[in-house]
Amino acid sequence: MQVNPKNMKLTYANSVFHLLKPALLVFSLFLFAISASAQDEAEIETYFAETKLGESFNFNERTIHFKEVLVDSRCPSDVTCVRAGEAKILVEIFKGEKSLGKETISLGANVNSFKTSLAIFFEEELDIEFLSLSPYPKTSRKIKASDYQLQFKITETVKR
Missing domain, CATH: 1.20.5 (Single alpha-helices involved in coiled-coils or other helix-helix interfaces)
Incomplete structure (x- = not known):
């Protein structure tokens, strides 16, 4: 073989x-x-808030303080305008008792919401979406500062 x-x-x-x-x-x-x-496993936490002017919303040792309505030039709902206008608000961001800074937010009248990242203030991935500023202007009434309410949604991605 x-x-x-x-x-x-x-x-x-x-x-x-x-x-x-x-x-x-x-x-x-x-x-x-x-x-x-x-x-990393990530979990998304969502908070909805409505605060009046001068009030704050607290979550996870953080605070969003609705400080001021700087401008409200939104076109009144009972008028036809060439330009929609906008509202500008000032919010202050806190972590614990420490102020991390202030942010001016512009809300357009023809935009349903405005989303911005708060990553400049926190290490975590944190977004805030401004849903509305009420009441909406009408020609028949003047809005008092104490009547303003801000509605917003906060979305936080938490890594576990």
Whole structure:
């Protein structure tokens, strides 16, 4: 019986491959498990708030304080205007008792909401969406500062 050396090499390579195949499979599963556990799990928390002028909304040791209506040039609802106008408000951001700064927000009359990131104030991923400023102007009444209410939504991505 003659043995062909070319066939022997192929048989040897096949046997080595068959021995390493389970080890490669286990190693691949191990790497997959490590990468899956290393990913941060994130949870989204949402807060809805309505505050009057001068009031604050507190959440997770943070505070959004509705300080002032700087401008309210929104077109009254009972008039047809060439320009829609806008409202500008001032909010102050706190973490604990410490003021982190003030932010001027512009709300357009033809825009339902205005979304901005508060990442400049916090390390966390935090967005605030200003939903409305009420009451909406009418020509028949003057809005007193104490009547203003700000509605907003805060979305925070919390990594666990």
